[in-house]
Amino acid sequence: MKKLLPFLASLLVLVLSSFIMLRPVADAGYQVGDKAADFKLKNVDGKLVSLADNKAAKGYIVVFTCNTCPYAKAYEQRIIDLNTKYAPQGFPVVAINPNDPATVPGDSFAEMQKRAREKKYAFPYLQDETQQVAHQYGATRTPHLYVLTRQGADFVVSYIGAIDDNSEDAKLVKTKYLENAMTELVAGKTASVSSTKAIGCTIKWKKS
Amino acid sequence: MNKLKFIALLAGLLLTATAHAQQVQVIKLPELQKRLSRPTDTTYVVNFWATWCGPCVKELPHFDKLTTTYKNQKVKVLLVSMDYASQLDKKVMPFVAKNALKSEVMLLNETDPNLYLAKIDPKWTGSLPFTLLLNNARHKRQTFEQEFTAEELQKQLQAFMK
Helix, strand or coil: CCCHHHHHHHHHHHHHHHHHHHCCCCCCCCCCCCEECCCCEEECCCCEECHHHCCCCCEEEEEECCCCCHHHHHHHHHHHHHHHHHCCCCCCEEEEECCCCCCCHHHCHHHHHHHHHHCCCCCCEEECCCCHHHHHHCCCEECEEEEEEEECCEEEEEEEECCCCCCCCHHHCCCCHHHHHHHHHHCCCCCCCCECCCCEEECCCCCC | CHHHHHHHHHHHHHHHHHHHHCCEEEECHHHHHHHCCCCCCCEEEEEEECCCCHHHHHHHHHHHHHHHHCCCCCEEEEEEECCCHHHHHHHHHHHHHHCCCCCEEEEECCCCHHHHHHHHCCCCCCEECEEEEEECCCCEEEEECCCCCHHHHHHHHHHHHC
16 A cells, blocks of 8 residues: 555656646637626727627627738638628627747737728727637637526526638638627527538647 | 660750750649648658748759658658749749759649648748658648758758658
8 A cells, every 4th residue: 555655646647747748639628608708808999898898799709810810811701791790689799819929920919909900890909919718718829719508697508619711712602600699699598510621720729 | 776775865865854854744732732641650751932032042952852862761852842833934944954953853833822821731831941851651740930040951951850
């Protein structure tokens, strides 16, 4: 028993350390049904934005996106259109840029401001400077979408994934995954397809 | 005369060899699945990349180099481009030529990642680069949704082949 204890202790350390090492991988983060923690991130207008700020919101379409990824660019207009369509229904878009500007200068705060101005974003475009929100959500790529619905005092993750089935050409889209889910979520139902996958650019994490 | 013929033949051979190296096969998902399910004792190193993906472009030479390094071993490198098929001539072919890639390059011509990603590997969340190590005869499979340095890649492959 005396010999076993140190062995067990080192085993525990090993298991724990491997767990810590594994933390940033894909399957960490939110699943549909999880409560989403609020955040406080700097918007391109310099003000801090939280989910709690908008008392009228029935939920949010949170999208991790950026200036530089070709897929994010391909979906930019579609994200603008989502806000136009769903903000009046109580689900505005909140865009979050998680990329490390030291790795991608095109995703600096100044470049974000420029992009938001040029494209007249009618929604917040927030910088996740510490990348903590992206880690917490489990975002892996841009664009990566999370629909949150207000349930009492909480926001619950109700859809994760793709916008639609054709990134290259919006005109050739056959299945609008997000809009299908939104139709149900706006009506207060659960989304029948609540989790989809999409291709995107890896989030440019800070070099640790 | 004979010498001339020989030179012509050599030139011809060289040309076909170059042309061969620069081919990019455009495939659909079932072809890729078939390719990845062969019951052979060959270790497949399958790297999913795109010309627009910075980290992919950076690590691609490490993968291509394996084709030379492991020439005499049962290792096969497949570089699967996730570029749009419409970009084949404009982006992918010039990239393959410019980098003189020696490995087999294919382009996956599918539009809906929600349908094909999980069929390639359920663990793939959809970011690039994505790498799959595979040996069907030994029922081994490992995935990496990350960028590799040359050393890391060598290390992972060696560990996988043990």
